[in-house]
Amino acid sequence: MNLGSFIREVNSTCPLVATHINADPDALASVVLVDLILRERYGLRSTIFIPQGPSRLSKRALKALNLPVKVQEELTAEFDSVIVVDTSTSKLLGDLADKIMEKAVMVIDHHIPPGDLVSISKASLIREEIATVSLVLQLEEFSSISIPPNIATLAVLGIIYDSRRFSRATPVSLNTVARLMLDGANYENALKLFSMVEEDLSSRIAKLKGAQRASIVRFGSYLVTVTHVGSHEALVARTLVSMGADLAFVIGGKDELRISSRARNSFVEKTGIDLGKFMRDLERYLEGKGGGHLTAGGFNGKGDPQEAMRVIMRLLEEALF
Incomplete structure (x- = not known):
């Protein structure tokens, strides 16, 4: 071409x-x-x-x-x-x-x-x-x-x-x-x-705040974290996975809703969850567009962060059980 x-x-x-x-x-x-x-x-x-x-x-x-x-x-x-x-x-x-x-x-x-x-x-x-x-x-x-x-x-x-x-x-x-x-x-x-x-001061602050605010939810043997930050959502999601989470969702944005997700390869292989598809599925419940790959996904749109967290947890529970 x-x-x-x-x-x-x-x-x-x-x-x-x-x-x-x-x-x-x-x-x-x-x-x-x-x-x-x-x-x-x-x-x-x-x-x-x-x-x-x-x-x-x-x-x-x-x-x-x-x-x-x-x-x-x-x-x-x-x-x-x-x-x-x-x-x-x-x-x-x-x-x-x-x-x-x-x-x-x-x-x-x-x-x-x-x-x-x-x-x-x-x-x-x-x-x-x-x-x-x-x-x-x-x-x-x-x-x-x-x-x-x-x-x-x-x-x-x-x-x-x-x-x-x-x-x-x-x-x-x-x-x-x-x-x-x-x-x-x-x-x-x-x-x-x-x-x-990784070395930028604002990104280091975002990682620390993301970890401090993170909620940890256990789905069987899997650890899922959900947190919110003002910026660096993807970096914080990667950091939470490196710290031990199997799957991480990080919500950010002020006038907009941004969601970044990351997962371990082993989690995706064992559960069959495709984060790109998972983030596209959010479009049925939240205003915006999602997509990505097997172990990394993102969503951009509008909406209430708390409602987004509830939707994510509900869809995740449906996917795992």
């Missing part, structure tokens, strides 16, 4: 490259790589749109790697097509959600099953993989485009982030990292950037 076929089919001259709210390193690297193709191969000036901006770690990576990427956090640009990466769900696109249905759309995403955008897209590359970066780099254009070392390092960071420092991997993800290192990616720098989120 290549971007050129899509661009020519829809006769696009000002494409928009978009990803989900609060873009993590994989999402950020994916939009940067797509933008690279559009500029280097087709001479197009695209606009990168990230609703609510990149995540804290992504912002640090841009600064550390000296990548002056211009990002719109509120959609003001004119565009005639949209290339969406690392999500296929319109509700995760912020201001773009209400406008995207009127445009020609291409979707590249590693989340399975796909969301509502696939049904309206002119082209799509949807495949379960560790990171969307691996799918973007399978586009034909990269056979003839040189990737700058700082962008290659960002892409490696994206894979490290989504693989949880390679606690899970596939041949494609490992081959992608090897290819990026041949392009000049600095693996050690990518690891250092990944560890920065």
Whole structure:
């Protein structure tokens, strides 16, 4: 698959490259790589749109790697097509959600099953993989485009982030990292950037508060924790699992509802619970959109955190008993 076929089919001259709210390193690297193709191969000036901006770690990576990427956090640009990466769900696109249905759309995403955008897209590359970066780099254009070392390092960071420092991997993800290192990616720098989120003062406070506020519920031999924090939900969920929980749910957000979940591989293997599906099931009871993978899921929407906790516990009890 290549971007050129899509661009020519829809006769696009000002494409928009978009990803989900609060873009993590994989999402950020994916939009940067797509933008690279559009500029280097087709001479197009695209606009990168990230609703609510990149995540804290992504912002640090841009600064550390000296990548002056211009990002719109509120959609003001004119565009005639949209290339969406690392999500296929319109509700995760912020201001773009209400406008995207009127445009020609291409979707590249590693989340399975796909969301509502696939049904309206002119082209799509949807495949379960560790990171969307691996799918973007399978586009034909990269056979003839040189990737700058700082962008290659960002892409490696994206894979490290989504693989949880390679606690899970596939041949494609490992081959992608090897290819990026041949392009000049600095693996050690990518690891250092990944560890920065662990050392940040606000993230350390979030982990401590999350642990302090956590409720522990025992389901047979499994330990499930539920807690709430103001930020760093995914990090806190990973921390609770590393501390001994089999499954962790962390609820955050002020004007919005954000839920992050993480589970041990052994818990998923023994119970058959798929956190991506579990978070999508929340859509039946809470306003918003959920998704993810077997051992990691997320939900973004609106609602009362206490009600969200009750719904989670009820669905979990139904799934386990």
